[in-house]
Amino acid sequence: MMHEIRSTQPVEPFHLVLEFNSGEYRIVDIRPFLKGPVFEPLKNERFFKQVKVDRDAGTVVWPGDIDLDPDVLYEHSKPYLP
Template identity: 40%
Template sequence: MVNELLDVIRVDTKPDYTLHLTFENGEQRVFDMTPLMAKKPFDRLRDPECFAMAHIDYGTVVWPGNIDIAPETLYDRSDAIPVGEFKSFGPVGPKYQVCNPLRKMGDGDWIIEVMLIESGEKAEYRLSKIHQDPAAI
Protein backbone atom coordinates (compact mmCIF):
# COMPACT_ATOMS: atom_id res chain seq x y z
CA MET A 1 0.00 0.00 0.00
CA VAL A 2 1.33 3.42 -0.91
CA ASN A 3 1.98 5.78 2.03
CA GLU A 4 1.78 8.90 -0.10
CA LEU A 5 -0.44 9.72 -3.03
CA LEU A 6 1.61 9.30 -6.20
CA ASP A 7 0.50 10.72 -9.52
CA VAL A 8 0.53 8.60 -12.63
CA ILE A 9 2.67 10.37 -15.24
CA ARG A 10 2.45 7.88 -18.13
CA VAL A 11 0.05 5.17 -19.27
CA ASP A 12 0.33 2.68 -22.11
CA THR A 13 -2.62 0.44 -22.87
CA LYS A 14 -2.26 -3.12 -24.11
CA PRO A 15 -4.79 -5.24 -26.04
CA ASP A 16 -5.16 -7.65 -23.10
CA TYR A 17 -6.75 -4.82 -21.05
CA THR A 18 -3.67 -4.07 -19.02
CA LEU A 19 -2.26 -0.66 -18.22
CA HIS A 20 1.48 -0.13 -18.08
CA LEU A 21 1.92 2.74 -15.66
CA THR A 22 4.74 5.05 -14.64
CA PHE A 23 4.33 6.90 -11.36
CA GLU A 24 5.96 10.20 -10.44
CA ASN A 25 8.56 8.41 -8.31
CA GLY A 26 9.76 6.60 -11.47
CA GLU A 27 8.28 3.26 -10.48
CA GLN A 28 6.77 1.22 -13.28
CA ARG A 29 3.81 -1.00 -12.54
CA VAL A 30 1.29 -3.04 -14.50
CA PHE A 31 -2.46 -3.02 -13.72
CA ASP A 32 -4.88 -5.66 -14.99
CA MET A 33 -8.24 -4.12 -15.91
CA THR A 34 -9.85 -7.47 -16.82
CA PRO A 35 -11.65 -7.97 -13.46
CA LEU A 36 -13.28 -4.53 -13.82
CA MET A 37 -14.44 -4.88 -17.43
CA ALA A 38 -17.82 -6.43 -16.53
CA LYS A 39 -18.62 -3.66 -14.01
CA LYS A 40 -20.04 -0.21 -14.63
CA PRO A 41 -18.70 2.18 -15.82
CA PHE A 42 -15.72 0.13 -17.05
CA ASP A 43 -17.92 -2.10 -19.20
CA ARG A 44 -17.92 0.78 -21.71
CA LEU A 45 -14.17 0.20 -22.20
CA ARG A 46 -14.55 -3.33 -23.63
CA ASP A 47 -14.26 -1.83 -27.12
CA PRO A 48 -10.47 -1.98 -27.73
CA GLU A 49 -10.48 1.41 -29.48
CA CYS A 50 -12.18 3.01 -26.49
CA PHE A 51 -9.84 1.29 -24.01
CA ALA A 52 -6.85 2.57 -25.99
CA MET A 53 -8.04 6.17 -25.47
CA ALA A 54 -6.70 6.15 -21.90
CA HIS A 55 -4.66 9.20 -21.02
CA ILE A 56 -3.43 11.08 -17.96
CA ASP A 57 -5.39 13.91 -16.39
CA TYR A 58 -4.90 15.30 -12.87
CA GLY A 59 -2.44 12.53 -12.02
CA THR A 60 -4.56 9.52 -12.89
CA VAL A 61 -5.78 7.46 -15.83
CA VAL A 62 -8.96 8.69 -17.51
CA TRP A 63 -11.07 7.79 -20.55
CA PRO A 64 -13.72 9.70 -22.47
CA GLY A 65 -17.13 9.62 -20.80
CA ASN A 66 -15.83 10.63 -17.36
CA ILE A 67 -14.33 7.22 -16.57
CA ASP A 68 -11.31 7.18 -14.28
CA ILE A 69 -9.55 5.17 -11.60
CA ALA A 70 -8.03 6.67 -8.46
CA PRO A 71 -4.22 6.66 -8.57
CA GLU A 72 -4.03 4.93 -5.17
CA THR A 73 -6.17 2.08 -6.54
CA LEU A 74 -3.91 1.79 -9.57
CA TYR A 75 -0.87 1.67 -7.32
CA ASP A 76 -2.22 -0.67 -4.64
CA ARG A 77 -3.70 -3.20 -7.08
CA SER A 78 -0.83 -3.29 -9.57
CA ASP A 79 2.39 -5.24 -9.78
CA ALA A 80 5.78 -3.53 -9.64
CA ILE A 81 8.05 -4.24 -12.61
CA PRO A 82 11.74 -3.50 -11.89
CA VAL A 83 12.36 -2.22 -15.43
CA GLY A 84 16.00 -1.44 -16.07
CA GLU A 85 17.34 -3.39 -13.10
CA PHE A 86 20.17 -5.86 -13.59
CA LYS A 87 19.73 -9.30 -12.05
CA SER A 88 21.37 -12.73 -12.15
CA PHE A 89 19.66 -16.05 -12.76
CA GLY A 90 20.35 -17.36 -9.26
CA PRO A 91 23.53 -16.62 -7.30
CA VAL A 92 25.99 -17.61 -10.07
CA GLY A 93 23.90 -17.55 -13.25
CA PRO A 94 24.14 -15.22 -16.22
CA LYS A 95 23.23 -11.57 -15.81
CA TYR A 96 20.13 -10.03 -17.38
CA GLN A 97 18.32 -6.71 -17.56
CA VAL A 98 14.60 -6.47 -16.83
CA CYS A 99 12.73 -5.05 -19.83
CA ASN A 100 8.95 -4.86 -20.38
CA PRO A 101 5.89 -6.72 -19.12
CA LEU A 102 4.44 -8.88 -21.89
CA ARG A 103 1.34 -10.61 -20.53
CA LYS A 104 -0.42 -11.88 -17.44
CA MET A 105 -0.56 -15.63 -16.88
CA GLY A 106 -3.63 -17.53 -15.73
CA ASP A 107 -2.03 -18.04 -12.31
CA GLY A 108 -1.71 -14.26 -11.81
CA ASP A 109 2.03 -14.09 -12.48
CA TRP A 110 3.41 -11.87 -15.26
CA ILE A 111 5.68 -12.79 -18.14
CA ILE A 112 8.41 -10.17 -18.48
CA GLU A 113 10.86 -9.63 -21.31
CA VAL A 114 14.47 -9.77 -20.14
CA MET A 115 17.70 -9.21 -22.07
CA LEU A 116 20.74 -11.38 -21.45
CA ILE A 117 23.73 -9.08 -20.94
CA GLU A 118 26.42 -11.20 -22.62
CA SER A 119 24.53 -12.01 -25.81
CA GLY A 120 21.87 -9.29 -26.07
CA GLU A 121 19.35 -12.10 -26.61
CA LYS A 122 15.83 -11.44 -25.34
CA ALA A 123 13.88 -14.01 -23.39
CA GLU A 124 10.65 -14.33 -21.43
CA TYR A 125 10.79 -14.82 -17.67
CA ARG A 126 8.26 -14.91 -14.83
CA LEU A 127 8.02 -11.83 -12.60
CA SER A 128 7.90 -14.03 -9.48
CA LYS A 129 11.32 -15.43 -10.44
CA ILE A 130 12.71 -11.94 -11.14
CA HIS A 131 11.75 -10.88 -7.62
CA GLN A 132 13.61 -13.92 -6.23
CA ASP A 133 16.79 -13.42 -8.29
CA PRO A 134 19.67 -11.45 -6.74
CA ALA A 135 20.83 -8.10 -8.06
CA ALA A 136 23.71 -8.48 -10.50
CA ILE A 137 27.08 -7.35 -9.17
Protein backbone atom coordinates (compact mmCIF):
# COMPACT_ATOMS: atom_id res chain seq x y z
CA MET A 1 0.00 0.00 0.00
CA MET A 2 1.26 3.45 -0.87
CA HIS A 3 0.95 5.76 2.09
CA GLU A 4 0.19 9.44 1.76
CA ILE A 5 0.26 11.99 4.55
CA ARG A 6 -2.78 14.25 4.92
CA SER A 7 -1.66 16.34 7.90
CA THR A 8 1.19 16.71 10.34
CA GLN A 9 1.87 18.33 13.66
CA PRO A 10 5.30 18.73 15.26
CA VAL A 11 5.17 17.62 18.88
CA GLU A 12 7.87 16.80 21.41
CA PRO A 13 11.35 17.54 20.07
CA PHE A 14 11.85 15.95 16.66
CA HIS A 15 8.60 13.97 16.65
CA LEU A 16 5.76 14.35 14.18
CA VAL A 17 2.17 13.25 14.51
CA LEU A 18 1.11 12.17 11.03
CA GLU A 19 -2.36 11.57 9.64
CA PHE A 20 -2.22 9.08 6.79
CA ASN A 21 -4.67 8.64 3.91
CA SER A 22 -5.94 5.50 5.66
CA GLY A 23 -7.25 7.72 8.47
CA GLU A 24 -4.60 6.42 10.86
CA TYR A 25 -2.70 8.76 13.15
CA ARG A 26 0.87 7.76 13.89
CA ILE A 27 3.84 9.34 15.68
CA VAL A 28 7.41 9.18 14.42
CA ASP A 29 10.78 10.25 15.81
CA ILE A 30 12.70 11.63 12.84
CA ARG A 31 16.11 11.83 14.54
CA PRO A 32 17.27 8.52 12.96
CA PHE A 33 16.78 10.13 9.52
CA LEU A 34 18.91 13.20 10.22
CA LYS A 35 22.04 11.94 8.54
CA GLY A 36 23.88 13.84 5.84
CA PRO A 37 24.16 17.53 5.01
CA VAL A 38 20.73 17.83 3.37
CA PHE A 39 19.03 17.08 6.71
CA GLU A 40 21.33 19.26 8.85
CA PRO A 41 18.78 22.15 9.02
CA LEU A 42 16.22 19.80 10.64
CA LYS A 43 18.44 19.54 13.71
CA ASN A 44 17.37 23.10 14.54
CA GLU A 45 14.09 22.86 16.44
CA ARG A 46 12.73 26.15 15.06
CA PHE A 47 13.40 24.98 11.50
CA PHE A 48 11.97 21.55 12.27
CA LYS A 49 8.67 23.14 13.31
CA GLN A 50 8.28 24.65 9.81
CA VAL A 51 7.09 21.25 8.56
CA LYS A 52 4.19 21.22 6.11
CA VAL A 53 2.40 18.65 3.97
CA ASP A 54 2.97 18.71 0.21
CA ARG A 55 -0.39 17.44 -1.02
CA ASP A 56 0.97 16.62 -4.49
CA ALA A 57 3.78 14.48 -3.08
CA GLY A 58 1.72 13.15 -0.16
CA THR A 59 4.51 13.69 2.33
CA VAL A 60 6.03 16.13 4.79
CA VAL A 61 8.35 18.86 3.55
CA TRP A 62 10.49 21.67 4.89
CA PRO A 63 11.93 24.77 3.20
CA GLY A 64 14.83 24.00 0.89
CA ASP A 65 13.16 20.99 -0.75
CA ILE A 66 13.73 18.72 2.25
CA ASP A 67 11.30 15.81 2.44
CA LEU A 68 10.96 12.27 3.78
CA ASP A 69 9.39 9.24 2.13
CA PRO A 70 5.87 8.63 3.51
CA ASP A 71 6.24 4.83 3.35
CA VAL A 72 9.44 4.99 5.40
CA LEU A 73 7.75 7.31 7.91
CA TYR A 74 4.85 4.88 8.21
CA GLU A 75 7.16 1.91 8.77
CA HIS A 76 9.09 3.72 11.51
CA SER A 77 6.09 5.22 13.27
CA LYS A 78 3.82 3.98 16.04
CA PRO A 79 0.04 4.26 16.37
CA TYR A 80 -1.10 7.49 18.01
CA LEU A 81 -4.48 8.37 19.49
CA PRO A 82 -5.23 12.08 19.02
